[in-house]
Amino acid sequence: MASPILSLKRVNKSFGPVHVLKDVDFSAYAGKVTALVGDNGAGKSTLIKCIAGIYTPETGEFIFEGKPVTIAGPRDATELGIEIVYQDLALCDNLDIVHNMFLGREEISGITLNESSMESLAKKTLDGLSVRTVKSIRQKVASLSGGQRQTVAIARAVLWNSKVVILDEPTAALGVAQTEQVLKLVRQLADNGLAVIVISHNLNDVFQVADNIAAMYLGSMAAQVEKNSVNQNDVVRLITTGAQK
Amino acid sequence: MSQDLSIKQSANDWWSRVKAGQVGALPALLGLLVLCIVFGTQSSVFLTPGNLANLLTQAAAVIVIAMGLVFVLLLGEIDLSAGYAAGVCGALLVIMITEMDYPWYLAFPISVLSGVLLGAVIGYLVAQLKIPSFVVTLATFLAFQGLLLLLVGEGGTIRIEDPVILAVENKNLSVSYSWIFFFLTAGAYLLSGLLKFRKRKKVGLVDNLFKLWAIKTFALIAIGTLATWALTVERSNNPDLVSLRGIPYVVPVILVLLVGATFVLSRTSFGLHIYAVGGNAEAARRAGINVKMVRITAFMICTGFAAVAGMIFVSRANSISPTVQRFSMQLERQLLVEQVSLEEKEKSAMQSLAALL
Numbered sequence: 001m002a003s004p005i006l007s008l009k010r011v012n013k014s015f016g017p018v019h020v021l022k023d024v025d026f027s028a029y030a031g032k033v034t035a036l037v038g039d040n041g042a043g044k045s046t047l048i049k050c051i052a053g054i055y056t057p058e059t060g061e062f063i064f065e066g067k068p069v070t071i072a073g074p075r076d077a078t079e080l081g082i083e084i085v086y087q088d089l090a091l092c093d094n095l096d097i098v099h100n101m102f103l104g105r106e107e108i109s110g111i112t113l114n115e116s117s118m119e120s121l122a123k124k125t126l127d128g129l130s131v132r133t134v135k136s137i138r139q140k141v142a143s144l145s146g147g148q149r150q151t152v153a154i155a156r157a158v159l160w161n162s163k164v165v166i167l168d169e170p171t172a173a174l175g176v177a178q179t180e181q182v183l184k185l186v187r188q189l190a191d192n193g194l195a196v197i198v199i200s201h202n203l204n205d206v207f208q209v210a211d212n213i214a215a216m217y218l219g220s221m222a223a224q225v226e227k228n229s230v231n232q233n234d235v236v237r238l239i240t241t242g243a244q245k
Numbered sequence: 246m247s248q249d250l251s252i253k254q255s256a257n258d259w260w261s262r263v264k265a266g267q268v269g270a271l272p273a274l275l276g277l278l279v280l281c282i283v284f285g286t287q288s289s290v291f292l293t294p295g296n297l298a299n300l301l302t303q304a305a306a307v308i309v310i311a312m313g314l315v316f317v318l319l320l321g322e323i324d325l326s327a328g329y330a331a332g333v334c335g336a337l338l339v340i341m342i343t344e345m346d347y348p349w350y351l352a353f354p355i356s357v358l359s360g361v362l363l364g365a366v367i368g369y370l371v372a373q374l375k376i377p378s379f380v381v382t383l384a385t386f387l388a389f390q391g392l393l394l395l396l397v398g399e400g401g402t403i404r405i406e407d408p409v410i411l412a413v414e415n416k417n418l419s420v421s422y423s424w425i426f427f428f429l430t431a432g433a434y435l436l437s438g439l440l441k442f443r444k445r446k447k448v449g450l451v452d453n454l455f456k457l458w459a460i461k462t463f464a465l466i467a468i469g470t471l472a473t474w475a476l477t478v479e480r481s482n483n484p485d486l487v488s489l490r491g492i493p494y495v496v497p498v499i500l501v502l503l504v505g506a507t508f509v510l511s512r513t514s515f516g517l518h519i520y521a522v523g524g525n526a527e528a529a530r531r532a533g534i535n536v537k538m539v540r541i542t543a544f545m546i547c548t549g550f551a552a553v554a555g556m557i558f559v560s561r562a563n564s565i566s567p568t569v570q571r572f573s574m575q576l577e578r579q580l581l582v583e584q585v586s587l588e589e590k591e592k593s594a595m596q597s598l599a600a601l602l
Contacts, residue, residue, distance in 0.1 A: 112513060
């Protein structure tokens, strides 16, 4: 397997007396979808929050593109090209798609917003993701369906030439058809050369879209394996007992 | 993703939005129409040019406060004390001019600045200490009332004789200047619209909303022409003694503020951030927007507008007295109306103006 774009070595994090991450190793590869699975409280969210710079781990090494880095805050993560799509998507309903995609990082010419340049860039990004379900990119996010919102949130994450995109339960609130659509989009991201990390509880989704599966069990990494080397039962065992075989 | 939005289609879109309950400025405009018809048929003087000019100058102060309030309401906050903030700033203005002999061009900016400071205090309490704005501004509502009493003295009235301040509400542009003003405004509006379309075409974003825009612009200009004509008609009861015609000076003042507010809200990133914080503060925070700063600034802008309104109020009343109560009650009513119409949180300064009238 090629060398990972992002790898974490022996990461530890505790909240007070609770040791949440215990010597966790984790890697993400460019062009690959890595699924992060585990029961509630296994430490998945804490792990990605450490990657996104929201939490700072006590000990552990971050290696990004072969070089050791420190991620002290969300800004460091975005500068490296790590973007996160939250479970609640963090979109503003009362703004249109373009404004949501550029929120906080608007393009400015003089003192005014450069609307036309933002609009064409947003259009290009959505087209690059083969998104054709959105009627107009000037429509308000409030009028979009759940799947379309997810699409906008993902498009926002890839707008910035990002290298690693983390998706927190992207299909949790979606129907069958929309889940399909989002999974296709996730696949597309990886095919475009990004490293994609997906948190999911749905093993069907995981097996459909992932290349690697990382299973966490009570704060430690039970195993990170290639999808083809395991079946669903193996993964369930990893999640519930932490045991390989 | 190309869209072919013909006029018919956008009209259909609009109608389905209305049916779905997104009525926009429609109730305000309809209400205005009904009011005009009812009062027009009940009173013979209501629809005369004289009364229209009178209504304009009467509403001017409230309009300005309301425009400032838009910034706060868009955040989902409220400022109950804006009326009394206007009173305090008006009193400061009068005191500076009459008792300290400051020229108006010094006194007016200082009074606006003090308004901005009052807003900073409110904004700090709301954003930093996280006290609900309803509570904070209810307190400042009382505090400003007291401050006003303190400044003016109980039962006291301070007259103002500065010709420039008085002219704002009581003098008019001459007829020819009125028309020049109208043509300049209409021309600027037309030009800015055309430039926008040209720029979009240049980057390759083609949309067929041009016709719609043309119709809207034409309608606006027609209304503007009508209004200018009405305001340039002689409206003095005794034309030989005093001639009373032309656009009141306060109209350009309001228009400048309106253009400024619209520009900030719709064209700058700060305006976008205001909408974003109002729509989803948590999302805005995660996008790296300084939510606290946006909140505080919005309150500062709001009371800054209130200070301008205070000047207009002083100009209309020729004086300041602690009993701006009537004015303030009127404002409460308007606030309620506006609060309702702003519920969708996607209103522009223009629409709030319509709601107010």
